[in-house]
Amino acid sequence: MEIIKIERKVLAKNDAIASEIRGKFEENGVFAINMVSSPGSGKTSLVEKIIEYFSGRVNISVIEGDVQTDLDAQRVSAYNVPVVQIITNGGCHLEANLVNDSLKNLDLVQTDLLIIENVGNLVCPAGYDLGEDMKVVVISVTEGDDKPLKYPKMFINSKVLVINKIDLLPYVNCNIEQLKQNALKINPALQVFEVSCTSGEGVGKFCDFLESSI
Amino acid sequence: MHELSLAQNIIETVKQNVTADELTKVREVIVEVGAFSGVVADSLKFSFEAITSGTELNDAVMTIVDIPFCLKCNDCGNETSTEIPMLLCSICGSSNTQILSGDELRVKELKIAEE
Numbered sequence: 001m002e003i004i005k006i007e008r009k010v011l012a013k014n015d016a017i018a019s020e021i022r023g024k025f026e027e028n029g030v031f032a033i034n035m036v037s038s039p040g041s042g043k044t045s046l047v048e049k050i051i052e053y054f055s056g057r058v059n060i061s062v063i064e065g066d067v068q069t070d071l072d073a074q075r076v077s078a079y080n081v082p083v084v085q086i087i088t089n090g091g092c093h094l095e096a097n098l099v100n101d102s103l104k105n106l107d108l109v110q111t112d113l114l115i116i117e118n119v120g121n122l123v124c125p126a127g128y129d130l131g132e133d134m135k136v137v138v139i140s141v142t143e144g145d146d147k148p149l150k151y152p153k154m155f156i157n158s159k160v161l162v163i164n165k166i167d168l169l170p171y172v173n174c175n176i177e178q179l180k181q182n183a184l185k186i187n188p189a190l191q192v193f194e195v196s197c198t199s200g201e202g203v204g205k206f207c208d209f210l211e212s213s214i
Numbered sequence: 215m216h217e218l219s220l221a222q223n224i225i226e227t228v229k230q231n232v233t234a235d236e237l238t239k240v241r242e243v244i245v246e247v248g249a250f251s252g253v254v255a256d257s258l259k260f261s262f263e264a265i266t267s268g269t270e271l272n273d274a275v276m277t278i279v280d281i282p283f284c285l286k287c288n289d290c291g292n293e294t295s296t297e298i299p300m301l302l303c304s305i306c307g308s309s310n311t312q313i314l315s316g317d318e319l320r321v322k323e324l325k326i327a328e329e
Contacts, residue, residue, distance in 0.1 A: 003325055007322060010223050013226070127251065127253075186298070188309030
């Protein structure tokens with residue numbers, strides 16, 4: 001048998017497109033976050049809270065990724081910010097080429113902060129670079145404190161952890177200290193924020209952090 | 215579950231690296247899969263077989279080389295492999311560490327049948 005050496009990353013093509021996207025962001029002064037979580041952790045609610053917080057001060061654009069429906073884009077467009085919906089039709093994550101295509105429908109010059117809300121899935125989106133400055137993983141206390149140990153790759157690849165729904169802590173079986181400890185064991189460099197998108201608690205601190213990064 | 219699209223990426227890589235004549239002679243595609251690459255090796259093999267069946271790559275099998283998670287601590291100097299990948303050194307608790315292996319997802323080489 002003849003052997004042909006390849007040594008090529010399977011996602012090399014995705015990574016190349018992600019680099020191209022990163023170049024566009026840099027050129028236009030866009031700070032981009034890739035928001036990832038399980039379905040129902042409150043990503044869209046957090047997007048809404050971020051938009052409310054920065055209203056009139058920071059130009060925000062949003063890319064919504066979902067398996068089906070444009071319900072999230074409808075929610076976000078109510079806030080009068082540019083939003084593009086990507087429907088993956090069964091795909092479990094966003095890929096760089098989908099994001100690159102959707103950028104044609106956004107004005108990057110007029111964007112300071114781009115929020116890419118990924119498909120709700122704590123596994124697959126971890127491996128795909130979308131050209132973002134950072135991945136922000138959202139977890140809600142209703143999911144339990146063991147999730148960082150069960151889905152480590154997402155926590156390794158994220159820079160920020162937002163723990164949402166802290167208003168529900170009295171009612172659910174989740175030890176938030178244990179949750180943080182588990183997350184920081186997986187990735188000690190994670191910046192952790194505790195928020196409630198219902199009461200608004202903690203949202204300001206997280207947004208101030210975002211603003212300091214822009 | 216995105217192994218099907220990964221298998222398509224792998225097939226594309228194979229096609230880019232062989233001539234049309236060699237394509238039907240590919241017998242083995244060797245892929246390195248790290249312990250926390252997020253990929254289910256069996257699903258990847260299954261997807262590869264499903265989409266190569268009846269094509270030029272019909273006779274090619276996929277061989278998976280598992281790469282363990284390995285972390286090096288820059289403080290105590292130990293290299294460790296924990297079942298759950300974590301960036302905190304399991305020996306001295308330092309966060310000053312680097313991943314040596316475990317996140318690979320790479321087409322390593324191809325074996326081509328000779329005339």
